[in-house]
Amino acid sequence: MxxxxxxxxxxxxxxxxxxxxxxxxxxxxxxxxxxxxxxxxxxxxxxxxxxxxxxxxxxxxxxxxxxxxxxxxxxxxxxxxxxxxxxxxxxxxxxxxxxxxxxxxxxxxxxxxEEKSQTAWSDVKEWILDTWTESALKAFADKHGIPVPQPRKRDTLLQQARSNYETVAKKAGEVASYPGDWLYETWSESDLKEWLDTHGFPAPQPSSRDKLIASVRRNSRLAYLKLQDQQASASASASAAYATLTDKLIDSWGESQLKEFCDKNSIRVPQGSKVNEIRALVRKHRAEILDDTLSASASSAFGAATSKAGNQFAKATDDATLAAQDAFNQAVGTWSDSRLKAYLDARGVPVPQGSKTDELRALVRRNSHKIATGYNAWTWDDLSFDKLKSYLANSGNDAAKKISESTSATREELVEAAQSAYSSASTAGGDSYASATSYLSEATQAAKDNVFDAWSESDIKAYLDSYGVVSSYVIYRPKYSY
Structure with missing residues (x-):
């Protein structure tokens, strides 16, 4: 030593x-x-x-x-x-x-x-696209044949563009650490000038395409840092506005006060909304801003019941959304690392290497609103008892078929069998895997508007209980969409 x-x-x-x-x-x-x-x-x-x-x-x-x-x-x-x-x-x-x-x-x-700056310039793709507009990201994806799952929202476009950044550079025979003009092929001169104007940088005079690209490239890191700082400031401001917003205060407001709050905080209120619906909307945004709980979608299928929040959520049907969110939040707290990663993978969310369990859970909660664009073994966990039996009976897997024919099989056993059969099909590939994926697609499509409607109350309770979520309260069946 x-x-x-x-x-x-x-x-x-x-x-x-x-x-x-x-x-x-x-x-x-x-x-x-x-x-x-x-x-x-x-x-x-x-x-x-x-x-x-x-x-x-x-x-x-x-x-x-x-x-x-x-x-x-x-x-x-x-x-x-x-x-x-x-x-x-x-x-x-x-x-x-x-x-x-x-x-x-x-x-x-x-x-x-300085250390963060060095790290950032060692991996340019992680930030240089973040200041691009959605239309610029779409044009980049289309130009280079980058597949983007539908719906093509900004987050998905950005993630796919990042993932294919180095591949695009290699195909063009270009370097990617300090990118050349190839990165801005789809930008017009007016696009370049608009970017500079938006981010507060003067356009070079006299300007040419080469000079405009050089200015955008040179200022991209500073523009990214300013954007991140502005977003953090806006988030902190919003958090401060919502932090003191209690349920009691929301309930005491009349329609005009609720609408005024929505206007100030950029909450879009659908025309014809009733007072209780506006209150539920405010609560939903409060939960999202404070990262207190997150929306339950049909793709995750965990939001159909009230939970430990009990009376706080069970007071009115317009609070069923928050009840569902709480149920999802508690369920995520019981998931293993592999399940958390599978959930994120299915939604195209990058998982940082070496992420700890708490970090994975936070990432899942932040992205619970995202649409699943793929399937994995965990997807079977969201299907009804009958759908599971149907798949097992027609999967071509003898062990799975045997369990589907058992009259004493529990839902948990059906899920485990479906996961096992799917994993085998995935490994084998070919027709078996195509059939499993096709069945999942059909089953989840059919479940868009009535995820839990076909489930019995005992199935729903057993489902929630399997995640440690107390389900002794009234079960609501709000409809969610992808």
């Missing part, structure tokens, strides 16, 4: 003298020469031609902090003051004339650390 400590001390001391990090994390260390040249060109930094890679890398290194880690050091006092105000930092008149004081304040409230 002492020898290792000595080696490290010598290495670090040598590093301090040489000024180069022997375990450097700089993103540009792995960039291609064309990427180094592109970065320098985007930032109007002259470089010799021809130049070897080491010369280019040194030029990027010498300018990296000024443009990437702490770009604010080159801002004027007005821009520095504007930034501080956006972060809620008051600036004194004396400080306005002292640029160094302003720079110091900005540094202490900057969006990210």
């Amino acid at each position: 002492r020898v290792l400590s000595t080696i490290l001390s010598v290495a670090l001391a040598t590093n301090a003298v040489s000024g180069s990090n022997w375990f450097s994390k700089a993103a540009y260390n792995k960039w291609h020469e064309t990427e180094l040249e592109r970065w320098l060109s985007d930032h109007d930094i002259p470089y010799p031609t021809p130049a070897d890679r080491k010369d280019l890398e040194n030029l990027v290194q010498n300018n990296w902090d000024s443009y990437i880690v702490s770009p604010y050091k080159s801002w004027d006092t007005d821009k520095l003051t504007e930034y501080l105000k956006s972060k809620g930092v008051e600036t004194k008149d004396a400080a306005a004339s002292n640029k160094d004081a302003l720079v110091s304040q900005v540094a202490s409230t900057w969006y990210e650390t």
Whole structure:
């Protein structure tokens, strides 16, 4: 241990003298020469031609902090003051004339650390598309033949575009770490100018397509950071508005007060909505904003009953949605890691490597509103007793068929048999797998408007009890849609 400590001390001391990090994390260390040249060109930094890679890398290194880690050091006092105000930092008149004081304040409230900045530029695909409009993402997917499940919503488009980012670059024979013009092939000059205007960056004058792309690319990280900060601020503001909004207060409001609250908080109220329906809508949004509970959809099929919330939820039918949400929330708390991942996989939600159980549960709750775009063994858990027996009887699996013919088989046994049969079919592929997937598609399609209508009350209770959800209260059957 002492020898290792000595080696490290010598290495670090040598590093301090040489000024180069022997375990450097700089993103540009792995960039291609064309990427180094592109970065320098985007930032109007002259470089010799021809130049070897080491010369280019040194030029990027010498300018990296000024443009990437702490770009604010080159801002004027007005821009520095504007930034501080956006972060809620008051600036004194004396400080306005002292640029160094302003720079110091900005540094202490900057969006990210140097380490986070290096990490971000090491994996550009994780953020560079986030500031794109939905139409831009659709055009990118269509241009490169990226399949996007229906309905093609922004979240799904973004996830698919990210997943195929490097594949698209390779097909085009391009590099992807500091992307070239290939990334913006589907953008018109007006699209590029609109992006710059939207995110507060002046368009280059005189402008050309090349200069516009360079400006968008150069400012993409800062635009992403500003967007994230704005969203976090909006979320915090909304949370503050809802945090003091109790059920008692909601119940005390009249129709005009409820509508006024909805207008202020961008809650769309369908025309002709009754007072109780508006109250339920406010409660639903409160739950979503506070991440207190989440909507139960037909695809997850866990929201058909009241639960431990009991009397709080059972007071009126317009509270059945919240009751269902609570039941789903409790059910998720009992799931295994494999089930949590399967739920997310079926909805195209990326699962970060090394995610802990609590993190997976939080991710499931945040994405419970998303539509399932695929099937897995857990999907069988959501089908009725009769649907399960029907599948087992026609699955072509002898063991499954035998269980379907048993008059004493419980729903739990049917689910386990269906999961086992499906897993076998999935492994075998071919007609068996196609048949299983086709059956699932037909069964879930038929269940869209009446997920639990065909279930007996005892089946529903047994289903909830299997997740540790107390089902001793009145069972509502609200209709949900995908």
